[in-house]
Amino acid sequence: MGSVTSHAMDENRNYLEFLRYCLDERAAVPSCVEGMDWDALYLFARHQTVVATYWRGIERLNATTDVKLSEESVLKWMARYKKVEKDSRAAYKKAAWVWKNFKSEGFRSCLLKGQGNALLYPSPFLRTPGDIDIWVEGGDEKVIAYIDSVVPGMKRVYHHIEFISTGKTPIEVHYRPAWMSNPLHNRRLQQWFEAHADACFSNKREEWGFCVPTYEFNSVYLLAHIYNHLIREGVGLRHVVDYYHLLSGYPEGTPKPSARELERLGLLKMAGAMMWVLHEVLGLPEEKLLCAPNKRIGRMFLHEILEGGNFGKFDNRAMGGEQQAPVKHNLKVLLRDARLLTYFPSECLWEPWFRVWHWAWRKKHGR
Secondary structure: OOOOOHHHHHHHHHHHHHHHHHHOOOOOOOHHHHHOOHHHHHHHHHHHOOHHHHHHHHHHHHHHOOOOOOHHHHHHHHHHHHHHHHHHHHHHHHHHHHHHHHHHOOOOEEEEOHHHHHOOOOOOOOOOOOOEEEEEOOHHHHHHHHHHHHOOOOOEOOOEEEOOOEOOEOEEEEOOOOOOOOHHHHHHHHHHHHHOHHHHHOOEEOOOOEEOOOHHHHHHHHHHHHHHHHHHOOOOHHHHHHHHHHHHOOOOOOOOOOHHHHHHOOOHHHHHHHHHHHHHHOOOOHHHOOOOOOHHHHHHHHHHHHHHOHHHOOOOOOOOOOOOOHHHHHHHHHHHHHHHOOOOHHHHHHHHHHHHHHHHHHHHOOO
16 A cells, blocks of 8 residues: 555545445535545455445445446446355355354354454445354363364464365464463453353354354454554454444443453553544544543554555555565564554564464474
Protein backbone atom coordinates (compact mmCIF):
# COMPACT_ATOMS: atom_id res chain seq x y z
CA MET A 1 0.00 0.00 0.00
CA GLY A 2 3.07 2.14 0.23
CA SER A 3 3.81 5.23 2.22
CA VAL A 4 0.64 7.13 3.09
CA THR A 5 0.76 10.38 1.07
CA SER A 6 -1.59 13.33 1.59
CA HIS A 7 -3.78 12.17 -1.29
CA ALA A 8 -3.81 8.61 0.04
CA MET A 9 -4.73 9.91 3.49
CA ASP A 10 -7.75 11.69 2.00
CA GLU A 11 -8.76 8.53 0.15
CA ASN A 12 -8.33 6.41 3.27
CA ARG A 13 -10.42 8.88 5.25
CA ASN A 14 -13.22 8.50 2.71
CA TYR A 15 -12.95 4.71 2.74
CA LEU A 16 -13.17 4.64 6.53
CA GLU A 17 -16.07 7.09 6.58
CA PHE A 18 -17.97 4.87 4.17
CA LEU A 19 -17.07 1.76 6.20
CA ARG A 20 -18.69 3.44 9.19
CA TYR A 21 -21.88 3.76 7.12
CA CYS A 22 -21.63 0.12 6.02
CA LEU A 23 -21.40 -1.07 9.64
CA ASP A 24 -24.25 1.01 11.07
CA GLU A 25 -27.64 0.79 9.38
CA ARG A 26 -28.75 3.91 11.25
CA ALA A 27 -25.88 6.04 9.92
CA ALA A 28 -26.60 8.82 7.45
CA VAL A 29 -25.17 8.59 3.96
CA PRO A 30 -21.70 10.20 4.10
CA SER A 31 -20.83 13.01 1.73
CA CYS A 32 -17.76 11.12 0.49
CA VAL A 33 -19.90 8.85 -1.69
CA GLU A 34 -20.45 11.63 -4.23
CA GLY A 35 -16.90 11.47 -5.54
CA MET A 36 -15.98 7.94 -4.49
CA ASP A 37 -13.68 5.99 -6.77
CA TRP A 38 -15.43 2.63 -6.42
CA ASP A 39 -12.69 0.72 -8.23
CA ALA A 40 -10.04 2.10 -5.87
CA LEU A 41 -12.29 1.30 -2.89
CA TYR A 42 -12.68 -2.24 -4.21
CA LEU A 43 -8.89 -2.69 -4.25
CA PHE A 44 -8.67 -1.24 -0.73
CA ALA A 45 -11.42 -3.60 0.47
CA ARG A 46 -9.60 -6.56 -1.09
CA HIS A 47 -6.35 -5.60 0.66
CA GLN A 48 -8.19 -5.28 3.97
CA THR A 49 -10.33 -8.42 3.35
CA VAL A 50 -13.64 -6.63 4.02
CA VAL A 51 -15.28 -6.68 0.58
CA ALA A 52 -18.52 -8.24 1.81
CA THR A 53 -18.90 -5.64 4.56
CA TYR A 54 -18.56 -2.85 2.02
CA TRP A 55 -20.97 -4.62 -0.32
CA ARG A 56 -23.60 -4.53 2.42
CA GLY A 57 -23.31 -0.73 2.48
CA ILE A 58 -23.29 -0.46 -1.32
CA GLU A 59 -26.54 -2.45 -1.52
CA ARG A 60 -28.16 -0.07 0.94
CA LEU A 61 -26.75 2.94 -0.88
CA ASN A 62 -28.10 1.81 -4.24
CA ALA A 63 -31.52 1.10 -2.76
CA THR A 64 -32.01 4.34 -0.80
CA THR A 65 -30.11 7.15 -2.59
CA ASP A 66 -29.54 8.72 -5.99
CA VAL A 67 -25.87 7.69 -5.85
CA LYS A 68 -25.58 4.79 -8.25
CA LEU A 69 -22.58 2.69 -9.16
CA SER A 70 -22.05 1.70 -12.76
CA GLU A 71 -23.38 -1.70 -13.77
CA GLU A 72 -19.82 -2.90 -14.26
CA SER A 73 -18.84 -1.85 -10.72
CA VAL A 74 -21.94 -3.42 -9.20
CA LEU A 75 -21.27 -6.71 -10.96
CA LYS A 76 -17.64 -6.72 -9.79
CA TRP A 77 -18.60 -6.09 -6.16
CA MET A 78 -21.46 -8.57 -6.32
CA ALA A 79 -19.30 -11.30 -7.83
CA ARG A 80 -16.76 -10.92 -5.04
CA TYR A 81 -19.48 -11.00 -2.39
CA LYS A 82 -20.95 -14.16 -3.94
CA LYS A 83 -17.52 -15.77 -3.75
CA VAL A 84 -17.23 -14.82 -0.08
CA GLU A 85 -20.68 -16.29 0.55
CA LYS A 86 -19.85 -19.51 -1.32
CA ASP A 87 -16.50 -19.87 0.48
CA SER A 88 -18.21 -19.19 3.81
CA ARG A 89 -20.76 -21.95 3.29
CA ALA A 90 -17.96 -24.37 2.48
CA ALA A 91 -15.96 -23.19 5.51
CA TYR A 92 -18.92 -23.80 7.85
CA LYS A 93 -19.21 -27.38 6.59
CA LYS A 94 -15.48 -27.95 7.04
CA ALA A 95 -15.56 -26.42 10.52
CA ALA A 96 -18.42 -28.72 11.55
CA TRP A 97 -16.53 -31.71 10.16
CA VAL A 98 -13.39 -30.83 12.14
CA TRP A 99 -15.37 -30.27 15.37
CA LYS A 100 -17.24 -33.58 14.97
CA ASN A 101 -13.97 -35.39 14.30
CA PHE A 102 -12.47 -34.26 17.60
CA LYS A 103 -15.70 -34.97 19.45
CA SER A 104 -15.70 -38.54 18.11
CA GLU A 105 -12.14 -38.93 19.41
CA GLY A 106 -13.18 -37.81 22.90
CA PHE A 107 -11.89 -34.21 22.74
CA ARG A 108 -13.89 -31.15 23.68
CA SER A 109 -13.25 -28.24 21.34
CA CYS A 110 -14.50 -24.94 19.94
CA LEU A 111 -13.91 -22.94 16.77
CA LEU A 112 -11.69 -19.89 17.19
CA LYS A 113 -11.63 -16.80 14.96
CA GLY A 114 -12.80 -17.56 11.42
CA GLN A 115 -16.27 -19.06 11.33
CA GLY A 116 -16.68 -18.42 15.04
CA ASN A 117 -16.18 -14.69 14.44
CA ALA A 118 -18.41 -14.77 11.37
CA LEU A 119 -21.38 -15.70 13.57
CA LEU A 120 -20.96 -12.32 15.32
CA TYR A 121 -21.82 -10.49 12.08
CA PRO A 122 -25.35 -9.37 11.05
CA SER A 123 -25.16 -12.08 8.37
CA PRO A 124 -22.93 -15.15 8.80
CA PHE A 125 -21.72 -14.73 5.20
CA LEU A 126 -20.21 -11.26 5.49
CA ARG A 127 -16.78 -12.32 6.70
CA THR A 128 -14.14 -13.54 4.26
CA PRO A 129 -13.14 -16.97 5.60
CA GLY A 130 -9.55 -17.99 6.17
CA ASP A 131 -7.95 -20.91 7.99
CA ILE A 132 -9.95 -23.13 10.28
CA ASP A 133 -8.68 -22.71 13.84
CA ILE A 134 -9.99 -25.06 16.51
CA TRP A 135 -9.11 -25.04 20.20
CA VAL A 136 -8.88 -28.62 21.49
CA GLU A 137 -8.83 -29.48 25.18
CA GLY A 138 -5.99 -31.55 26.59
CA GLY A 139 -2.77 -29.53 26.49
CA ASP A 140 0.09 -29.61 24.01
CA GLU A 141 1.50 -33.08 24.69
CA LYS A 142 -1.85 -34.88 24.49
CA VAL A 143 -3.03 -33.01 21.40
CA ILE A 144 0.31 -33.33 19.59
CA ALA A 145 0.39 -37.07 20.37
CA TYR A 146 -3.08 -37.47 18.84
CA ILE A 147 -2.21 -35.51 15.70
CA ASP A 148 1.03 -37.47 15.31
CA SER A 149 -0.95 -40.73 15.52
CA VAL A 150 -3.15 -39.58 12.61
CA VAL A 151 -0.73 -37.58 10.44
CA PRO A 152 2.85 -37.80 11.78
CA GLY A 153 5.33 -34.98 11.37
CA MET A 154 2.96 -32.03 11.06
CA LYS A 155 4.47 -28.63 11.84
CA ARG A 156 3.89 -27.55 15.43
CA VAL A 157 4.50 -24.28 17.26
CA TYR A 158 3.86 -23.12 20.81
CA HIS A 159 0.14 -22.57 20.40
CA HIS A 160 -0.97 -24.89 17.59
CA ILE A 161 -0.17 -27.82 15.32
CA GLU A 162 -1.19 -28.19 11.70
CA PHE A 163 -3.74 -30.85 10.77
CA ILE A 164 -5.17 -32.47 7.63
CA SER A 165 -6.17 -29.73 5.21
CA THR A 166 -9.57 -29.92 3.55
CA GLY A 167 -9.08 -28.72 0.00
CA LYS A 168 -7.17 -25.44 0.11
CA THR A 169 -8.23 -24.59 3.66
CA PRO A 170 -5.46 -25.10 6.27
CA ILE A 171 -6.53 -26.42 9.67
CA GLU A 172 -4.70 -25.35 12.81
CA VAL A 173 -5.36 -27.26 16.02
CA HIS A 174 -4.77 -25.04 19.05
CA TYR A 175 -3.82 -26.35 22.46
CA ARG A 176 -3.37 -22.72 23.51
CA PRO A 177 -5.72 -20.13 21.99
CA ALA A 178 -3.09 -17.36 21.95
CA TRP A 179 0.04 -16.29 23.79
CA MET A 180 2.17 -13.35 24.89
CA SER A 181 5.94 -12.96 24.68
CA ASN A 182 6.14 -11.51 28.19
CA PRO A 183 6.29 -14.67 30.39
CA LEU A 184 4.34 -13.15 33.30
CA HIS A 185 1.54 -11.90 31.07
CA ASN A 186 1.55 -15.17 29.16
CA ARG A 187 1.15 -17.23 32.33
CA ARG A 188 -1.75 -15.06 33.45
CA LEU A 189 -3.33 -15.25 30.00
CA GLN A 190 -3.14 -19.06 29.90
CA GLN A 191 -4.70 -19.20 33.37
CA TRP A 192 -7.48 -16.88 32.19
CA PHE A 193 -8.16 -19.12 29.18
CA GLU A 194 -8.31 -22.21 31.36
CA ALA A 195 -10.75 -20.53 33.73
CA HIS A 196 -13.12 -19.87 30.81
CA ALA A 197 -12.57 -23.11 28.89
CA ASP A 198 -15.66 -24.99 30.13
CA ALA A 199 -17.98 -22.21 29.00
CA CYS A 200 -16.46 -22.24 25.50
CA PHE A 201 -16.40 -26.02 25.10
CA SER A 202 -20.10 -26.20 25.99
CA ASN A 203 -21.24 -23.17 23.96
CA LYS A 204 -22.58 -25.10 20.98
CA ARG A 205 -24.36 -23.48 18.06
CA GLU A 206 -26.63 -26.33 17.08
CA GLU A 207 -27.61 -24.88 13.72
CA TRP A 208 -23.95 -24.81 12.66
CA GLY A 209 -22.76 -27.98 14.34
CA PHE A 210 -19.88 -26.72 16.46
CA CYS A 211 -19.02 -24.84 19.66
CA VAL A 212 -17.79 -21.25 19.66
CA PRO A 213 -16.20 -19.03 22.31
CA THR A 214 -18.36 -16.95 24.61
CA TYR A 215 -18.52 -13.17 24.20
CA GLU A 216 -16.51 -12.71 27.39
CA PHE A 217 -13.81 -15.10 26.17
CA ASN A 218 -13.60 -13.41 22.78
CA SER A 219 -13.28 -9.96 24.36
CA VAL A 220 -9.87 -11.05 25.72
CA TYR A 221 -8.85 -13.72 23.23
CA LEU A 222 -9.35 -11.57 20.12
CA LEU A 223 -7.38 -8.73 21.67
CA ALA A 224 -4.48 -11.08 22.43
CA HIS A 225 -4.66 -12.51 18.91
CA ILE A 226 -4.69 -9.06 17.28
CA TYR A 227 -1.89 -7.85 19.57
CA ASN A 228 0.24 -10.81 18.55
CA HIS A 229 -0.24 -10.14 14.84
CA LEU A 230 0.39 -6.43 15.28
CA ILE A 231 3.76 -7.09 16.93
CA ARG A 232 4.90 -9.78 14.48
CA GLU A 233 3.49 -9.02 11.03
CA GLY A 234 0.56 -6.65 10.84
CA VAL A 235 -3.22 -6.50 11.05
CA GLY A 236 -6.00 -5.42 8.74
CA LEU A 237 -9.48 -3.97 9.01
CA ARG A 238 -11.01 -7.44 9.14
CA HIS A 239 -9.59 -7.78 12.67
CA VAL A 240 -11.13 -4.45 13.64
CA VAL A 241 -14.51 -5.25 12.07
CA ASP A 242 -14.53 -8.55 13.97
CA TYR A 243 -14.11 -6.68 17.23
CA TYR A 244 -16.69 -4.06 16.21
CA HIS A 245 -19.33 -6.76 15.77
CA LEU A 246 -18.28 -8.45 19.01
CA LEU A 247 -18.85 -5.30 21.07
CA SER A 248 -21.84 -3.95 19.13
CA GLY A 249 -23.73 -7.19 19.72
CA TYR A 250 -22.45 -7.86 23.25
CA PRO A 251 -25.42 -9.28 25.22
CA GLU A 252 -26.78 -7.15 28.04
CA GLY A 253 -25.61 -8.42 31.42
CA THR A 254 -22.73 -10.50 30.02
CA PRO A 255 -19.52 -9.83 31.99
CA LYS A 256 -16.80 -7.76 30.36
CA PRO A 257 -13.16 -7.66 31.43
CA SER A 258 -12.36 -4.58 33.49
CA ALA A 259 -9.54 -2.19 32.68
CA ARG A 260 -7.71 -3.53 35.72
CA GLU A 261 -8.04 -7.11 34.45
CA LEU A 262 -6.84 -6.12 30.98
CA GLU A 263 -3.84 -4.37 32.51
CA ARG A 264 -3.01 -7.46 34.56
CA LEU A 265 -3.05 -9.51 31.34
CA GLY A 266 -0.84 -6.97 29.54
CA LEU A 267 -3.63 -6.05 27.12
CA LEU A 268 -4.80 -2.63 28.31
CA LYS A 269 -2.75 -0.59 25.81
CA MET A 270 -3.90 -2.79 22.93
CA ALA A 271 -7.48 -2.48 24.16
CA GLY A 272 -7.17 1.31 24.38
CA ALA A 273 -5.88 1.46 20.82
CA MET A 274 -8.71 -0.73 19.56
CA MET A 275 -11.32 1.33 21.44
CA TRP A 276 -10.00 4.54 19.87
CA VAL A 277 -10.31 3.14 16.34
CA LEU A 278 -13.74 1.64 17.04
CA HIS A 279 -15.12 4.82 18.62
CA GLU A 280 -13.40 7.67 16.78
CA VAL A 281 -13.12 6.09 13.34
CA LEU A 282 -15.99 3.60 13.11
CA GLY A 283 -18.46 5.27 15.45
CA LEU A 284 -19.02 2.54 18.03
CA PRO A 285 -20.96 4.19 20.91
CA GLU A 286 -18.98 5.00 24.03
CA GLU A 287 -21.17 2.80 26.23
CA LYS A 288 -20.10 -0.24 24.18
CA LEU A 289 -16.36 0.25 24.81
CA LEU A 290 -14.31 -1.95 27.12
CA CYS A 291 -12.06 0.83 28.41
CA ALA A 292 -10.99 4.40 27.76
CA PRO A 293 -9.67 4.96 24.22
CA ASN A 294 -5.93 5.58 23.86
CA LYS A 295 -5.52 8.20 21.13
CA ARG A 296 -1.72 8.06 20.85
CA ILE A 297 -1.55 4.29 20.39
CA GLY A 298 -4.83 4.23 18.47
CA ARG A 299 -3.49 6.55 15.77
CA MET A 300 -0.41 4.36 15.40
CA PHE A 301 -2.62 1.25 15.24
CA LEU A 302 -4.74 2.77 12.48
CA HIS A 303 -1.60 3.80 10.58
CA GLU A 304 -0.27 0.23 10.72
CA ILE A 305 -3.61 -1.10 9.44
CA LEU A 306 -3.66 1.31 6.49
CA GLU A 307 0.01 0.74 5.64
CA GLY A 308 -0.01 -3.04 5.69
CA GLY A 309 -3.48 -4.37 4.96
CA ASN A 310 -4.54 -7.85 6.01
CA PHE A 311 -1.71 -9.46 8.02
CA GLY A 312 0.68 -6.79 6.69
CA LYS A 313 0.77 -8.46 3.24
CA PHE A 314 0.74 -5.13 1.40
CA ASP A 315 3.28 -3.29 3.54
CA ASN A 316 5.89 -1.77 1.22
CA ARG A 317 8.09 -0.39 3.96
CA ALA A 318 11.50 -1.92 4.61
CA MET A 319 11.20 -5.69 5.12
CA GLY A 320 7.40 -5.51 4.97
CA GLY A 321 4.99 -7.51 2.87
CA GLU A 322 4.61 -11.24 2.31
CA GLN A 323 6.39 -13.96 4.26
CA GLN A 324 10.15 -14.18 3.64
CA ALA A 325 12.90 -16.70 4.27
CA PRO A 326 13.60 -17.34 8.00
CA VAL A 327 16.57 -14.96 8.31
CA LYS A 328 14.75 -12.10 6.58
CA HIS A 329 11.57 -12.86 8.51
CA ASN A 330 13.38 -12.67 11.85
CA LEU A 331 15.01 -9.40 10.82
CA LYS A 332 11.61 -8.05 9.76
CA VAL A 333 10.14 -8.88 13.18
CA LEU A 334 13.09 -7.20 14.91
CA LEU A 335 12.46 -4.05 12.86
CA ARG A 336 8.79 -4.15 13.92
CA ASP A 337 9.87 -4.59 17.55
CA ALA A 338 12.03 -1.47 17.25
CA ARG A 339 9.28 0.54 15.55
CA LEU A 340 6.62 -0.38 18.12
CA LEU A 341 8.91 -0.30 21.16
CA THR A 342 7.73 3.07 22.48
CA TYR A 343 4.09 1.91 22.32
CA PHE A 344 4.43 -1.63 23.70
CA PRO A 345 7.83 -1.80 25.44
CA SER A 346 7.20 -4.95 27.47
CA GLU A 347 6.02 -7.15 24.61
CA CYS A 348 8.58 -5.79 22.13
CA LEU A 349 11.51 -6.29 24.49
CA TRP A 350 10.45 -9.84 25.35
CA GLU A 351 9.63 -10.85 21.76
CA PRO A 352 13.23 -11.67 20.64
CA TRP A 353 13.79 -13.72 23.81
CA PHE A 354 10.54 -15.58 23.18
CA ARG A 355 11.79 -16.60 19.74
CA VAL A 356 14.95 -18.07 21.25
CA TRP A 357 12.88 -19.95 23.85
CA HIS A 358 10.45 -21.04 21.14
CA TRP A 359 13.28 -22.55 19.10
CA ALA A 360 14.10 -24.77 22.11
CA TRP A 361 10.40 -25.61 22.58
CA ARG A 362 10.12 -26.78 18.98
CA LYS A 363 13.26 -28.88 19.29
CA LYS A 364 11.77 -30.59 22.35
CA HIS A 365 8.45 -31.23 20.61
CA GLY A 366 9.92 -32.67 17.48
CA ARG A 367 9.87 -29.88 14.85
